[in-house]
Amino acid sequence: MSAAIQFNFDTTYTNLPSFFFSEVVPTAVANPQLVLLNQGLAQRLGIPFDENRISEIGKILSGNTLIPETTPLAQAYAGHQFGNFTMLGDGRAILLGEQISPQGERYDIQLKGAGRTPYSRGGDGRAHFAAMLREYLMSEALHYLRIPTSRSLAVVWTGEPVYRERTRPGAVLTRVAKSHLRVGTFEYAKNFQGGAYLQDLLNYAIARHFPDLDESENKAIAFFEQVMELQAALIVDWMRVGFIHGVMNTDNMCIAGETIDYGPCAFMNAYEPKTVFSSIDTQGRYAYGNQPYIAHWNLSCLISALLPAISSNKEEAVKLAEASLQKFPAFYEAQWLDMMRSKLGLTQVDVKDKQLIDRLLGWMQGQKADFTNTFFYLQEGIFPDTATYQSSILEEWISDWEQRIAKENRSKADAQTTMRNVNPAFIPRNHRVEAALSAAEKGDMEPFHQLLEVIQQPYLFRPSLESYQEVPESFDENYQTFCGT
Ligand code: AMP
Ligand code: MG
Secondary structure, X not given: OOOOEOOOEEOOHHHOOHHHEEEOOOOOOOOOEEEEEOHHHHHHHOOOEOHHHHHHHHHHOOOOOOOOOOOOEEEOOEEEEOOEEEEOOOOOEEEEEEEEOOOOOEEEEEEEOOOOOOOOOOOOOOEEHHHXXXXXXXXXXXXXXXXXXXXXXXXXXXXXXXXXXXXEEEEEEEEEEOOOOEHHHHHHHHHOHHHOOHHHHHHHHHHHHOHHHHHOOOHHHHHHHHHHHXXXXXXXXXXXXXXXXXXXXXXXXXXXXXXXXOOOOEEOOEOOOOOOOEOOOOOOOOOHHHHHHHHHHHHHHHHHHHHHHHOOOHHHHHHHHHHHHOOHHHHHHHHHHXXXXXXXXXXXXXXXXXXXXXXXXXXXXXXOOEHHHHHHHHHHOOOOOOOOOOOHHHHHHHHHHHHHHXXXXXXXXXXXXXXXXXXXOOOOOHHHHHHHHHHHHOOOOHHHHHHHHHHOOOOOOOHHHHHHHOOOOOOHHHOOEOOOO
């Protein structure tokens, strides 16, 4: 009999030296129950499943049943966590294989929370249900906001408790990503075994993600610059929607340019660059406004890991590396400006745009105005009847903005139409996320499913869902997010 869920697996990771992974099978759980299955994603990946065999699917996606196609392994990597270098590796995630989609795309299929591995250190190898639902919801939110991200195929309840700050129900999440190669994977290759396997990793990453680079004069530099461009684009996207990743350690930064590792992430409400919600980020290292600087810092870790592959002449390597790395700020800034222009419906470049944008952001910050809603009001041309928006400063700014649109020989209505593709009407508001997760933990999945539906069409305003735009006053002041470990 065929399996209840069918993969079209390949496994190239095992072609790398065994230094990069450990074969390990998931630890079976007590009573797996499939709670969520992402049917749209399954279809896109070309993973047919038999809906009449839900219980078998739960067994496969919890790791209880190993279907023959799988080669389960945990990946080794290192990373800088809050600036400190350390050895890491998949401590609770197990790669089942690489799914080849009907379009020929390759995706890692990984079980998160599937049990201990040789890299677990003191951890239990498990994940708790609310944290996995959170990852499912937030990664879907980013996907529908059209931001590169890992995705979630399923959540399976394990029927086992996990012990955190309190006892919580456990779960396994099936994560789908273009790959799990991280900046930290390169740091691992460079810093252990005398760097003997760095070139293998670089060749693998290029073949997998940037096959066109194979002809480049300096492959390591060309590779780095591709990663840099993808990262810049990703951060610009996060900044566009007010997303705060929360834990941009180098092990959580993927070479393929996808958002990965949904722990303490959250969306900013009131515009404030210093916004940080993560309970452990006491210094604000990963605050909203710091994200581009941290991306640059992480890229400096990547290029220093690549140095031996850039040139065997150390001085030459450093010179080339510095020249590449220093391109980031200007590259990022230009893309950020383009993005902000698009949030204001502008398509052409004017030297005073930065000033216009900064004035709006400065006003928002001073007023603690909601980032998402302010752009929504501008694009709809309707403002709430509150003191914040009945402001002469804002009026003056709007009149300058209108003149700026007119310079492009377009109508304001035209500009506003294009804004609707860029400025979301709906994001997963923190209080909604928490309410959905706490109901789910008590057995009521309804608020979660409602929120999931709202965030699946973030750019389409639906008047019946207006309450999803509301932000309760001062909720954020005490709001904290956790790594979910
Ligand atoms: P993260 O904060 O999710 O990026 O995880 C940092 C490191 O801790 C990675 O090596 C994880 O695999 C590991 N880790 C996180 N949670 C657990 C856990 N419950 N058991 C074992 N390892 C874990
Ligand atoms: Mg991580």
